[in-house]
Amino acid sequence: MLREVATTIAPDYQTMDYPTIIAVAESELHLDALIERIILPTTGAAVIFTGLVRGRTTRHGPSQVALDEPQETLYLEYEAYKPMAEAKMRQIADEIRQKWPSVEGIAIIQRIGRLYPRTPTVVIACTAAHRDTGVFEAARYGIDRLKDVVPIWKKEFGPNGEFWVEGEYIPKPGE
Amino acid sequence: MNKVKVLFFATLRDLAGSKSIELDVPAEMTVQGLKDRLAHDNPKLRQAMETVLVAINREYAFDATVLPEAAEIAMFPPVSGG
Numbered sequence: 041m042l043r044e045v046a047t048t049i050a051p052d053y054q055t056m057d058y059p060t061i062i063a064v065a066e067s068e069l070h071l072d073a074l075i076e077r078i079i080l081p082t083t084g085a086a087v088i089f090t091g092l093v094r095g096r097t098t099r100h101g102p103s104q105v106a107l108d109e110p111q112e113t114l115y116l117e118y119e120a121y122k123p124m125a126e127a128k129m130r131q132i133a134d135e136i137r138q139k140w141p142s143v144e145g146i147a148i149i150q151r152i153g154r155l156y157p158r159t160p161t162v163v164i165a166c167t168a169a170h171r172d173t174g175v176f177e178a179a180r181y182g183i184d185r186l187k188d189v190v191p192i193w194k195k196e197f198g199p200n201g202e203f204w205v206e207g208e209y210i211p212k213p214g215e
Numbered sequence: 216m217n218k219v220k221v222l223f224f225a226t227l228r229d230l231a232g233s234k235s236i237e238l239d240v241p242a243e244m245t246v247q248g249l250k251d252r253l254a255h256d257n258p259k260l261r262q263a264m265e266t267v268l269v270a271i272n273r274e275y276a277f278d279a280t281v282l283p284e285a286a287e288i289a290m291f292p293p294v295s296g297g
Binding site (some may be wrong): 042061063088091118119120121123124125150161162186187188189190191192193195205206207208209210211212213215 | 222224225226229268270273274275277289291292293294295296297
């Protein structure tokens with residue numbers, strides 16, 4: 041009885057059943073298996089963003105002119121404040137659902153530990169019934185927010201030494 | 216007194232020389248008060264205290280916030296995940 045009432049007054053009642061996968065992972069990311077877990081019978085579109093370790097970085101100025109010699113990366117070491125990172129990733133998933141109620145499944149996974157060039161480090165995937173429902177923007181929002189507020193840091197190791205990569209964003213109250 | 220735990224990450228851990236410390240602090244101490252105390256106790260942390268991000272019980276916190284009882288506090292630089 042209660043269930044019926046809820047269905048009537050809350051049209052988005054069904055979103056409670058939408059899958060949300062959040063993890064800070066120490067093992068390899070398996071994209072196909074992950075996507076499978078956020079596909080529903082109603083899903084017709086999945087947008088998957090994955091970030092990789094870049095082995096060679098060239099900084100570009102205006103008109104794509106290379107500013108200096110490419111810089112080589114041997115590997116990156118990621119660390120996380122795991123419980124807060126997972127709480128913030130869950131918060132980002134909630135923000136995505138607020139902004140794009142048509143999004144069905146969400147997966148936000150960050151790998152930590154030592155990661156070599158060509159390795160996927162992060163995955164943000166969103167599914168929806170159709171591609172024109174904001175699902176591209178939702179995935180984009182997810183990776184941008186992760187880079188701003190999720191407590192994860194990386195140290196870069198190259199032929200000439202090691203250095204911490206520092207972000208720039210200063211979170212505001214409530215973020 | 217209030218016993219709090221302070222966790223350090225990334226550059227802050229390098230400067231602090233440890234992953235975490237436990238501290239007895241006055242009951243009404245604020246985040247700013249804690250930063251001042253740490254900068255005083257460990258001069259290596261002084262400069263970092265001006266730009267450090269602070270979380271209390273896994274939420275971002277700001278200078279005027281009073282430290283809750285038995286809080287888990289974390290200090291770290293701007294994040295760089297992804």
